[in-house]
Amino acid sequence: MLMLEQMLMVAWAAMLGLVVGSGINALVWRLHEGTSWVHGRSHCSHCGHMLAAKDLVPVLSWVILGGKCRYCHRPITDGPAIELATGVSFGLSMWVLYPGLLTNIVMVALWFVLMTLLLALAAYDWRWMLLPDKLMIPLVVLAGVATAYGAIVLQDWHITGGALAAAVLAGGVFWIMAAASKGRAMGGGDIKLAFAMGLMLGLQSTAVAMFIAFNVAAIAGVVLIVTKRRGRRDHIPFGPYLVLGTIIAYLYGRDIVAAYLRLGGIG
Ligand SMILES: [Zn+2]
Numbered sequence: 292m293l294m295l296e297q298m299l300m301v302a303w304a305a306m307l308g309l310v311v312g313s314g315i316n317a318l319v320w321r322l323h324e325g326t327s328w329v330h331g332r333s334h335c336s337h338c339g340h341m342l343a344a345k346d347l348v349p350v351l352s353w354v355i356l357g358g359k360c361r362y363c364h365r366p367i368t369d370g371p372a373i374e375l376a377t378g379v380s381f382g383l384s385m386w387v388l389y390p391g392l393l394t395n396i397v398m399v400a401l402w403f404v405l406m407t408l409l410l411a412l413a414a415y416d417w418r419w420m421l422l423p424d425k426l427m428i429p430l431v432v433l434a435g436v437a438t439a440y441g442a443i444v445l446q447d448w449h450i451t452g453g454a455l456a457a458a459v460l461a462g463g464v465f466w467i468m469a470a471a472s473k474g475r476a477m478g479g480g481d482i483k484l485a486f487a488m489g490l491m492l493g494l495q496s497t498a499v500a501m502f503i504a505f506n507v508a509a510i511a512g513v514v515l516i517v518t519k520r521r522g523r524r525d526h527i528p529f530g531p532y533l534v535l536g537t538i539i540a541y542l543y544g545r546d547i548v549a550a551y552l553r554l555g556g557i558g
Contacts, residue, residue, distance in 0.1 A: 297386070297389050297390075300385050300389055300392075301382050301385045301386050301389070302382070303385075304381040304382050304384065304385035305378045305379070305381055305382030305385075306378070307381055308374075308377040308378035308379070308380060308381025308382060309349035309350060309374050309375075309377065309378040310349055311377050311381065311407055312349060312373050312374035312375070312376065312377030312378060312410070313347060313348075313349040313370075313374055315373055315377060315407065315410055315411045315414055316347075316369075316370045316373055316374070316414065317347075318411055319411055319414045319415045319418070320334055322415065322423055322425055322426070323415070323418075323419060335360040335362060335363060335365075335367060336367070336369050336370075336418065337360060337363050337365040337367075338360060338362055338363035338365070340360065340361075340362040340363065342361075343361075346361055349371075349374045349378075350371055350374055350375065350378075353367065353370070353371040358371075369414075369417070369418065373410065373413075373414045376410060376413075377406075377407075377410050380406055380410065380538050381403065381406070383538075383542060384399075384402060384403065384406065384538075384542060387542045387543070388402070388542075397440060397444075398437065398440070398441075401433065401436070401437045401440070402437075402541065404433060405430065405433055405434060405437070405491060406538060408426055408429055408430040408433065409430065409534045409537060409538065410534065411426050412426050412427065412430065412480075412484065412530055412534060413530055413531040413534040413535075415530075416480070416528040416529075416530030416531055417528055417530075417531050420526060420528050421478075421480065422478070422480025422481065422483070422484055422530050423480075427480060427483050427484065427487075430484075430487050431483060431486065431487045431490075434487045434490035434491050435490060437490070437491065438451055438454045438455065438490050441454070450493060453493035453494045453495075454489060454490050454491070454492075454493050455489075455490070456489075456494060457488075457489030457490070457492060457493050457494045457497040458486045458487070458488075458489030458490045459486075459489070460489060460494070460497075461485040461486060461488055461489040461497050461501070462482055462483070462485050462486035462489065464485070465477050465481050465482040465485040465486075466482050469481065469482055475526075477529065480530065481529055481530065481533070484530060484533050484534075485533070488500055488501075488533065488536075488537050491537065491541060492537065492540050492541060492544060495544060495545070495548045496540040496541065496544025496545065496548070497540070499536070499539075499540040499543075499544045499547050499548060500533070500536035500537045500539070500540035500541075500544070501533075501536060502536070503532075503535065503536035503539055503540065504529070504532040504533045504535065504536035505532075507532050507535060507536070508527065508529060508532040511527070511532070512527050515527065
């Protein structure tokens with residue numbers, strides 16, 4: 292049974308996620324335009340009109356405006372989708388991690404920051420087909436910090452070894468795919484993201500994340516082509532699917548592997 296305290300924490304985390312998601316929207320526009328952190332705001336992705344503060348209340352502005360841009364009246368989906376994805380990711384993370392929250396507060400806090408960077412990368416890649424180093428380097432460094440924390444503070448050599456092996460393996464496999472496709476199927480950003488995934492997830496959960504990413508991307512690719520929203524030759528950004536796989540695998544990777552082994556009669 293879910294305790295009231297846990298429910299309140301989940302609701303709080305989800306609301307925090309909506310606000311952070313709104314910040315992610317502003318951040319990726321700023322990075323894209325190269326404007327400073329202080330200046331620059333979110334824009335409508337159709338007409339490029341800069342959005343006022345009243346247009347930026349997470350989800351609520353979108354509902355009040357009927358899902359349309361105040362200025363060009365075309366539907367806005369990207370921004371609210373990112374806010375919602377961040378809200379759900381934060382709420383879900385609190386739901387899963389809450390029981391161990393106080394015993395592992397540093398790792399949980401690190402995960403929330405890592406998730407923010409992952410979702411910002413997904414948002415950027417979705418719009419502009421690029422995983423920028425300004426987001427990727429902090430992700431790789433922080434994933435390394437989490438791994439080092441596991442080794443030094445928690446003395447968990449098993450997990451640390453698995454994380455390092457997974458990072459080299461996943462990064463290496465993506466490097467080979469990028470080289471074999473001459474950068475068409477995978478880019479340098481995907482290689483770095485795969486490396487960071489290994490550090491965050493370890494061997495088994497990295498495999499789960501990759502399985503989810505490749506399958507959802509394949510299904511989404513077919514849907515986009517069938518609905519004629521993208522042509523057969525169009526490049527489809529892979530980052531958002533890797534991020535989706537990473538978040539699910541971080542929270543449910545062990546459960547998924549255990550269920551899979553039970554199915555096979557091994558576990
Ligand atoms: Zn507009």
